[in-house]
Amino acid sequence: MSVRxxxxxxxxREEWLGWALSTLPADRTAAExxxxxxxxxxxxxxxxxxxxxxxxxxxxxxxxxxxxxxxETIEQVAEWPLPRRLSALMSALSVELDRRFGVAYHxxxxxxxHEIRAPIRLSVINALLTPLRAAHDSPLHMRxxxxxxxxxxxxxxxDALRRLTGLPFTPEQTRQFxxxxxxARTCGWWWPREDVCVxxxxxxxxxxxxxxxxxxxxxxxxxxxxxxxxxxxxxxAWHGTQVPPWVITDPTAWRITQEANVEVRRCAIERIGWAxxxxxxxLRPVASAPDPGNPDSQLHLYDMRxxxxxxLAVNGSLERDGRRRRYGLxxxxxxxxxxxxxxxxxxxxAEQYSLLLRRT
Amino acid sequence: xxxxxxxxSEQTGLAVLDHLERSVSIPVVDGLQAQGxxxxxxxxxxxxxxxxxxxxxxxxxxxxxxxxxxxxxxxNPHTLVAEPGTCRWTTTMTDADGLAIGAFDASxxxxxxxxxxxxxxxxxxxxxxxxxxxxxxxxxxLVAD
Numbered sequence: 339m340s341v342r343x344x345x346x347x348x349x350x351r352e353e354w355l356g357w358a359l360s361t362l363p364a365d366r367t368a369a370e371x372x373x374x375x376x377x378x379x380x381x382x383x384x385x386x387x388x389x390x391x392x393x394x395x396x397x398x399x400x401x402x403x404x405x406x407x408x409x410e411t412i413e414q415v416a417e418w419p420l421p422r423r424l425s426a427l428m429s430a431l432s433v434e435l436d437r438r439f440g441v442a443y444h445x446x447x448x449x450x451x452h453e454i455r456a457p458i459r460l461s462v463i464n465a466l467l468t469p470l471r472a473a474h475d476s477p478l479h480m481r482x483x484x485x486x487x488x489x490x491x492x493x494x495x496x497d498a499l500r501r502l503t504g505l506p507f508t509p510e511q512t513r514q515f516x517x518x519x520x521x522a523r524t525c526g527w528w529w530p531r532e533d534v535c536v537x538x539x540x541x542x543x544x545x546x547x548x549x550x551x552x553x554x555x556x557x558x559x560x561x562x563x564x565x566x567x568x569x570x571x572x573x574x575a576w577h578g579t580q581v582p583p584w585v586i587t588d589p590t591a592w593r594i595t596q597e598a599n600v601e602v603r604r605c606a607i608e609r610i611g612w613a614x615x616x617x618x619x620x621l622r623p624v625a626s627a628p629d630p631g632n633p634d635s636q637l638h639l640y641d642m643r644x645x646x647x648x649x650l651a652v653n654g655s656l657e658r659d660g661r662r663r664r665y666g667l668x669x670x671x672x673x674x675x676x677x678x679x680x681x682x683x684x685x686x687x688a689e690q691y692s693l694l695l696r697r698t
Numbered sequence: 699x700x701x702x703x704x705x706x707s708e709q710t711g712l713a714v715l716d717h718l719e720r721s722v723s724i725p726v727v728d729g730l731q732a733q734g735x736x737x738x739x740x741x742x743x744x745x746x747x748x749x750x751x752x753x754x755x756x757x758x759x760x761x762x763x764x765x766x767x768x769x770x771x772x773x774n775p776h777t778l779v780a781e782p783g784t785c786r787w788t789t790t791m792t793d794a795d796g797l798a799i800g801a802f803d804a805s806x807x808x809x810x811x812x813x814x815x816x817x818x819x820x821x822x823x824x825x826x827x828x829x830x831x832x833x834x835x836x837x838x839x840l841v842a843d
Contacts, residue, residue, distance in 0.1 A: 669833050698731070
């Protein structure tokens, strides 16, 4: 694939990712017109619209005048009649477009999947869907199938195929596609019932960073909520892990000690830094030793909690400010020797690790 | 020709952070060395716990290098860099500790390059590359720096 095509694909991804992560107010007129257009395509009149300020409000409140049957709770949205019919509508369009572009054999389709569809879908799951699932502590497992239907990733994929190949859609395909594309650009999630459609505003603030697959993003904000809606629902996240607010706003050694979730503990410790945490928590030193291969640096082993110790080590290379970063690694509690502990992190014995000649 | 961080960065097209010294020649080591969360271990040191398959598929390391491992948040790969034709690389191997990401076999000096950690040289030989782990609850998690 030429560099030019790769670059174009990346541009298309950024464009649609921008819409997926948008914090602009919804364009209610355009969104309502597009939803009405989709209702029309399945033979229904336009619904009444009920706008909510966040998806959590949609999940926890009922639109005025509506008395949903017990089987029609919002967790079961994927089972409602309309989401099924709209999903079938989108599937039929996908099948047609796949055929038009001969996708199974088209290298451009693989490119669009890899560079555009998959990373956008992952970003949407990371930034919007996972927090929504976490917010909804219902005993029922929330069904997510519906949320894939209007997902920006699909729209972006077919938009990319159209632009990269120069092959246009038919007028009918364009008409339906533009409805989905408009929705991807103008509002948050929506929940369609026959008489009323609940539509959510988008978040008012979102902070992300590149994900492990650098084409995608995940939530991260070291100083405040990573995701915030106008009604006050917010989500704190540390490098993609959703954490309670205290991890970001007021991490203390005491709170870390009280925290049962090991992943949350790790995030909170990283937030204050391992060296500060060890000081604040007054961890008991077990032993120290020079770090092989890392001149003038010591390895320090501390007791952390039951069956867990922490090895405080020094980076082999300088930071921008000329200092060396100290970092902690948790190790099994049976290790008494810092060299053995450092070796364990790489699956090596103390003897093997002591052969280390250089650390950068 | 002296190999420096600057010349390696130029050969591979990989950027390194500008506070690292670019013009000093890179030390070459013939034993164990660590680069952040990655460690390079001579095969002889670790032969008892890893096995290279006789049927392993070896790939020749091209001049732009092979990305061994990418750090957290998408950035900062560890890249293996060699003169073309001097190094081959495989991921088909077994490791009792499950930490090996592959092995390489070098007939000339090869380099590990990282935007933050700089570069380090490995003398000719066969090496296993492992990731780092830490304890999390009753399990181990892989470190990604």
